[in-house]
Amino acid sequence: MKRIFSILIIIVYTIISFSAYSASEVNVYSYRQPILIDPFFEEFTKSTGIEVNVLHAKKGLLERLLSEGANTPADLVLTVDISRLKQFVEKDVLTPIESSVLQKNIPSHLRDSNNRWFALSKRARVVVASKERVATGAIERIEDLTNPKWKGKICTRPGSHAYNRSLLASIVAAHGETEAEEWAKGLVANLARKPEGNDRAQAKAIFEGVCDIAIMNTYYYGKMKFNEKNPEQKDWANAITLIFTNQNDRGNHINVAGGGVVKHSKNKDNAIALLEFLTTPKAQALYSSINYEYPVNPIMSLSDELASWGEFKEDKLPIEKLAELAPIAQKIIDRVGW
Numbered sequence: 001m002k003r004i005f006s007i008l009i010i011i012v013y014t015i016i017s018f019s020a021y022s023a024s025e026v027n028v029y030s031y032r033q034p035i036l037i038d039p040f041f042e043e044f045t046k047s048t049g050i051e052v053n054v055l056h057a058k059k060g061l062l063e064r065l066l067s068e069g070a071n072t073p074a075d076l077v078l079t080v081d082i083s084r085l086k087q088f089v090e091k092d093v094l095t096p097i098e099s100s101v102l103q104k105n106i107p108s109h110l111r112d113s114n115n116r117w118f119a120l121s122k123r124a125r126v127v128v129a130s131k132e133r134v135a136t137g138a139i140e141r142i143e144d145l146t147n148p149k150w151k152g153k154i155c156t157r158p159g160s161h162a163y164n165r166s167l168l169a170s171i172v173a174a175h176g177e178t179e180a181e182e183w184a185k186g187l188v189a190n191l192a193r194k195p196e197g198n199d200r201a202q203a204k205a206i207f208e209g210v211c212d213i214a215i216m217n218t219y220y221y222g223k224m225k226f227n228e229k230n231p232e233q234k235d236w237a238n239a240i241t242l243i244f245t246n247q248n249d250r251g252n253h254i255n256v257a258g259g260g261v262v263k264h265s266k267n268k269d270n271a272i273a274l275l276e277f278l279t280t281p282k283a284q285a286l287y288s289s290i291n292y293e294y295p296v297n298p299i300m301s302l303s304d305e306l307a308s309w310g311e312f313k314e315d316k317l318p319i320e321k322l323a324e325l326a327p328i329a330q331k332i333i334d335r336v337g338w
């Protein structure tokens with residue numbers, strides 16, 4: 001499998017290398033899955049005539065950019081989670097972009113203050129609870145998860161996963177390090193089992209009665225609810241309700257998927273055009289319809305499906321704060337054994 005993947009990488013890379021210097025093209029390094037991102041590129045090519053070449057990978061793109069240096073064929077990087085966007089910034093592989101379109105289409109808390117990365121979609125990390133075993137209104141704040149009444153009732157994936165680390169960073173931002181550590185300790189004390197699996201595995205555990213409460217990104221709910229390939233996941237989705245937390249105070253924690261223009265890009269104008277396209281209503285609607293993510297562009301209203309999950313207030317903490325506080329969050333995670 002690994003070998004096939006490497007060969008695929010080489011093939012795609014060769015295609016990119018051949019076409020790297022054409023003016024009507026843009027080369028994208030993407031951590032986002034082809035099934036998710038390719039429809040966007042088709043739309044972009046249709047409306048601009050600019051061809052998009054993509055290198056999809058699960059890891060190693062930053063290392064590749066660093067080793068390619070000024071010779072890189074890459075123009076644009078797309079990834080999920082602010083911590084990964086921040087890594088690209090820290091290694092200085094992205095360039096600042098002045099674009100009035102991006103300024104207008106993306107609220108300021110969802111982009112880098114130095115314009116090196118831009119969020120293109122939002123993802124809400126919520127509490128999910130058993131429809132049958134947790135009463136409506138029993139949990140309203142993320143802080144409620146430390147209540148001793150939930151002892152042995154909560155499942156999560158490991159704390160050091162970027163999603164949980166960002167969530168904890170948002171709690172550090174809200175309450176400070178000491179209180180955030182108390183929260184993490186309280187959460188760990190309430191766990192039904194050692195942290196394991198991904199987000200969907202927690203919904204499965206609720207379905208199976210292993211626990212009653214979990215933490216999950218909402219798009220997984222949509223992916224399970226409509227999963228024809230693995231229809232058993234429909235049952236997992238059906239077993240849970242989504243709880244948008246902190247609706248009467250700071251709002252529910254969100255993270256982002258986004259991108260930035262590569263410093264050594266040879267097709268910078270095309271890369272900016274593609275980034276801008278991804279913030280237009282047409283592309284923004286695709287984020288919801290394909291992957292159940294939330295649009296960043298404030299003129300968008302929610303798709304019917306997302307609206308049915310509930311309108312919610314989001315935590316407007318500048319997303320870059322999450323990356324800044326991630327090292328503190330990680331230390332807490334190590335100390336409490338999450």
Ligand code: FE
Pocket residue numbers: 217
């Ligand atoms: Fe995910």
